[in-house]
Amino acid sequence: MSLPISKTAAQIAPFRVMKILGQAKQLEAEGADIIHMEIGEPDFPSLPCVHQAAIKAAEQGCTHYTPTLGLPALRQKLSAFYADFYQAEVNAEQIVITPGSSSALQLVLTAILNPNDKVLMADPTYPCNRQFVELLQAQVISVPVDADSQYQLTVERLEKHWNSDVKAVMVASPANPTGTLIEQDELLKMAHFLAERDGYLIVDEIYQGLVYERPAESVLAHNHLPENVIVINSFSKFFGMTGWRLGWAVAPKQLIDVLDRLGQNLYLSAPTPSQYGALAALEKDALIELEQRRQIFQQRRDRLYQAMQAAGFTLTTLPQGAFYLYWDVSEYTHDSEQFCAQLLEQTGVAITPGTDFGKVAGNTHVRLAYTNDRIEEAVERIRQFINNLGDTSI
Amino acid sequence: MSLPISKTAAQIAPFRVMKILGQAKQLEAEGADIIHMEIGEPDFPSLPCVHQAAIKAAEQGCTHYTPTLGLPALRQKLSAFYADFYQAEVNAEQIVITPGSSSALQLVLTAILNPNDKVLMADPTYPCNRQFVELLQAQVISVPVDADSQYQLTVERLEKHWNSDVKAVMVASPANPTGTLIEQDELLKMAHFLAERDGYLIVDEIYQGLVYERPAESVLAHNHLPENVIVINSFSKFFGMTGWRLGWAVAPKQLIDVLDRLGQNLYLSAPTPSQYGALAALEKDALIELEQRRQIFQQRRDRLYQAMQAAGFTLTTLPQGAFYLYWDVSEYTHDSEQFCAQLLEQTGVAITPGTDFGKVAGNTHVRLAYTNDRIEEAVERIRQFINNLGDTSI
Structure with a gap:
């Protein structure tokens, strides 16, 4: 007996971010120290x-x-x-x-x-x-x-x-x-x-x-x-x-x-x-608290941007909103999924490959979500990872 | 400027039950005493x-x-x-x-x-x-x-x-x-x-x-x-x-x-x-309480069935589950939507026309949900409504 699956459903892409999240949680369960910058949700709980x-x-x-x-x-x-x-x-x-x-x-x-x-x-x-x-x-x-x-x-x-x-x-x-x-x-x-x-x-x-x-x-x-x-x-x-x-x-x-x-x-x-x-x-009171959280995201954006620049990475755009930095990694890879997989495995930093978002340049971009406070530490791990790449681009 | 609507969406039928519910709530707001037997949800709140x-x-x-x-x-x-x-x-x-x-x-x-x-x-x-x-x-x-x-x-x-x-x-x-x-x-x-x-x-x-x-x-x-x-x-x-x-x-x-x-x-x-x-x-404790609610639904089913029979209505099927009675009203109407609208307006009993469920015989059926405890009173109102119909079927 075959169990038919519709064409549209068979072709539907998974969220790569969910795959990365799954792998990150698996590594975490095995004792790894993971910095989560993959998933698009605030780390704060609801009020x-x-x-x-x-x-x-x-x-x-x-x-x-x-x-x-x-x-x-x-x-x-x-x-x-x-x-x-x-x-x-x-x-x-x-x-x-x-x-x-x-x-x-x-x-x-x-x-x-x-x-x-x-x-x-x-x-x-x-x-x-x-x-x-x-x-x-x-x-x-x-x-x-x-x-x-x-x-x-x-x-x-x-x-x-x-x-x-x-x-x-x-x-x-x-x-x-x-x-x-x-x-x-x-x-x-x-x-x-x-x-x-x-x-x-x-x-x-x-x-x-x-x-x-x-x-x-x-x-x-x-x-x-x-x-x-x-x-x-x-x-x-x-x-x-x-x-x-x-x-x-x-x-x-x-x-x-x-x-x-x-x-x-x-x-x-x-x-x-x-x-x-x-x-x-x-x-009103809730909105005041949410405004304070917004300010925290702004500080994190600034910290992330500065840390990335200090690490010598080229950044093209200062994000004006949301909690994401979209980073062009074409200097280092043309396979962002493998880049993210190796980064996670070797450093414990979980980020999302651009292939979730873009068909044209998704392979040369990654998304960093500043929904985690361990920003400088994450950037330092990324810096070391890229240094270790040396001449062997992924 | 025209605002296009897709063909499928334009053709999608509303839930008539929602229309009846809306009308019932409107009448209620105007002071009418409504018995709700239209909507398919238990009257009990969650545990x-x-x-x-x-x-x-x-x-x-x-x-x-x-x-x-x-x-x-x-x-x-x-x-x-x-x-x-x-x-x-x-x-x-x-x-x-x-x-x-x-x-x-x-x-x-x-x-x-x-x-x-x-x-x-x-x-x-x-x-x-x-x-x-x-x-x-x-x-x-x-x-x-x-x-x-x-x-x-x-x-x-x-x-x-x-x-x-x-x-x-x-x-x-x-x-x-x-x-x-x-x-x-x-x-x-x-x-x-x-x-x-x-x-x-x-x-x-x-x-x-x-x-x-x-x-x-x-x-x-x-x-x-x-x-x-x-x-x-x-x-x-x-x-x-x-x-x-x-x-x-x-x-x-x-x-x-x-x-x-x-x-x-x-x-x-x-x-x-x-x-x-x-x-x-x-x-376990929750399931015991839910089992008691099931027994209440069973009693209501029996009360509804008996009251309908006592009122002289012909019933073809004793429901064995859920909380609905599907009633053939072809003796009285071939327009179940009008039947339900008039019943609601004249007696305050809200029930659902069969047209929500059936294309073939929906016009000669109605659904009564025993999600309300005022069962005998509802049936008495329906009996009077049908008596008043007399020879003028809807």
């Missing part, structure tokens, strides 16, 4: 006030399904949060609470893509973007970007790669894996470019709030934003609630009914305790 | 031990992502649960923890279906089954079933409707919306029939444990079960953890790697507090 709010709601019997679009109180509070922190007028009715931003991405793409439609995105990008498009039998047009353009798309690039099958463009600011931003006026131009062509602009603001040296922003703050803009966001990164699996989308009003119906089928509702927990995470 | 375990884990810092396949301890404990309660030998490695059984269904179907593949299922059935297949651009072959066969598929029916494009058959025991079971020897025959044809048998055991007058069973208990059987299960119904969004699948070993990779993309991991909560729900 105690989140836990308290979740348990309190549960003890009061709030353990049933919520409406598919989310707890009305949470949608309202996010609307107020946009007004207070981002000077953005976002109607609560346009906010769709989802079980993690993965679900938000899937929900939105399922709502708008037919098979064979095309979606433009940068290479490198967050790997799920590609996979969700392909699971819908639609196609990705990858646009290679590099440090010269902050690894981001521009209107000029959209013009160059545009064709009438393109239904959406996906961008991220701050971006994973590069930590770079898109300037707001560029985003606005892209939104208008797409509006004229009946295309959607999907803006990943999952790392919103984790921005350094400048205020955090939202594309939704624009007064004359066309209606084709969809924002994806998450309680995982700035709010530090990864394991609670809670995200949201902000979508045009015309889409809300179809998102509701799709959500009823795809996941019914986001976790109820997580939604009550998120209400607490949006309170 | 206090679940809340305590979730908060304890959170306070200890367990708020990060878990592995995509689930907490190893939970997969182990479910394996032991299968052994202790169902005499089923299930390797923990074959158990995949998911954010709700919706995700388990989607995960499994995405792993096995190519566009244009066909999936056989009964009509009536749980509506998501149909939608997930269609979202994958595959097709449903609905097999009309009725009370004469306990609303279930049989090997005979599979033979009749079989063609080589069929990749899977979906069955449920106990079933939603009918509460009926499939005998284990019939399930085993179906599994072998499909194994000979390289097809999967997907068994929805989401209502497992909520079985009356006979022991609860699992298809996994068979000693010589072929490898093509996939089981979907949930912590929502017997365990009463709907809002925690936690389910699982048991799949052949050959599929686990692809399910892992798909899950990494689709949802990353199931909610962490929910997984710790579920560990507590599988403890």
Whole structure:
């Protein structure tokens, strides 16, 4: 008897980061001293006030399904949060609470893509973007970007790669894996470019709030934003609630009914305790604590950047947000997976090969997540590893 | 500017039950006395031990992502649960923890279906089954079933409707919306029939444990079960953890790697507090309390059945499990949606039109969920409503 597997599923790439994480934990179990800079989640646990709010709601019997679009109180509070922190007028009715931003991405793409439609995105990008498009039998047009353009798309690039099958463009600011931003006026131009062509602009603001040296922003703050803009966001990164699996989308009003119906089928509702927990995470005291964590990430970014420079490594871009440094290692290797595997094995430093993110230059890049405080030690281990490489590049 | 919506999404049916629920809540807010028998979730909240375990884990810092396949301890404990309660030998490695059984269904179907593949299922059935297949651009072959066969598929029916494009058959025991079971020897025959044809048998055991007058069973208990059987299960119904969004699948070993990779993309991991909560729900004391709840559902089923009979209604099937009664109302209406809308408006009793579940006879059936204790009162209101219909059928 053969057990058939679908073509799309058979071809789906694993997250290499999960493989590295697995190997790192294995080595750890064997006694190795591992510095984790691979996984894209804050090392901080979620806030105690989140836990308290979740348990309190549960003890009061709030353990049933919520409406598919989310707890009305949470949608309202996010609307107020946009007004207070981002000077953005976002109607609560346009906010769709989802079980993690993965679900938000899937929900939105399922709502708008037919098979064979095309979606433009940068290479490198967050790997799920590609996979969700392909699971819908639609196609990705990858646009290679590099440090010269902050690894981001521009209107000029959209013009160059545009064709009438393109239904959406996906961008991220701050971006994973590069930590770079898109300037707001560029985003606005892209939104208008797409509006004229009946295309959607999907803006990943999952790392919103984790921005350094400048205020955090939202594309939704624009007064004359066309209606084709969809924002994806998450309680995982700035709010530090990864394991609670809670995200949201902000979508045009015309889409809300179809998102509701799709959500009823795809996941019914986001976790109820997580939604009550998120209400607490949006309170003033919690936001003050989260701001302190942001400052810690900023210090770590600076320490990492300085340590890398001091070690003699060439860095092209100072990340402006998120908690990643995307590093061009073409001097040392054209096989980033082997580079990361050997680095882990020989030094205990776990980082992620660029092949998770980029098809074009993934083999010559790696991602370092500064979600660990042992930064100088990690860089020193990397320096020694590279010194030992000598002339034998991988 | 037009905002395109995908064809599949535009066509996706809403859950009528959600519409009824919305209307019922609206009427309630206006002061009406509503008896909720529409939604498919236990009225009981989750157990206090679940809340305590979730908060304890959170306070200890367990708020990060878990592995995509689930907490190893939970997969182990479910394996032991299968052994202790169902005499089923299930390797923990074959158990995949998911954010709700919706995700388990989607995960499994995405792993096995190519566009244009066909999936056989009964009509009536749980509506998501149909939608997930269609979202994958595959097709449903609905097999009309009725009370004469306990609303279930049989090997005979599979033979009749079989063609080589069929990749899977979906069955449920106990079933939603009918509460009926499939005998284990019939399930085993179906599994072998499909194994000979390289097809999967997907068994929805989401209502497992909520079985009356006979022991609860699992298809996994068979000693010589072929490898093509996939089981979907949930912590929502017997365990009463709907809002925690936690389910699982048991799949052949050959599929686990692809399910892992798909899950990494689709949802990353199931909610962490929910997984710790579920560990507590599988403890002996919790299971004793859940067994008491099962007995309450059984009493309610008996009370509902008796009250309906006493009111003079014709009932074809005594439900053997779940918490639903599927009622043939063809004597009174051929428009179950209008029937339910008027019943709600005139009497405050909220029930679900059969059109959520069946394309063939959905218009002449309704589903009553005995997830509410005001059973005799509800039936009396329904009796009066039907009396008032008089000769003017809807």
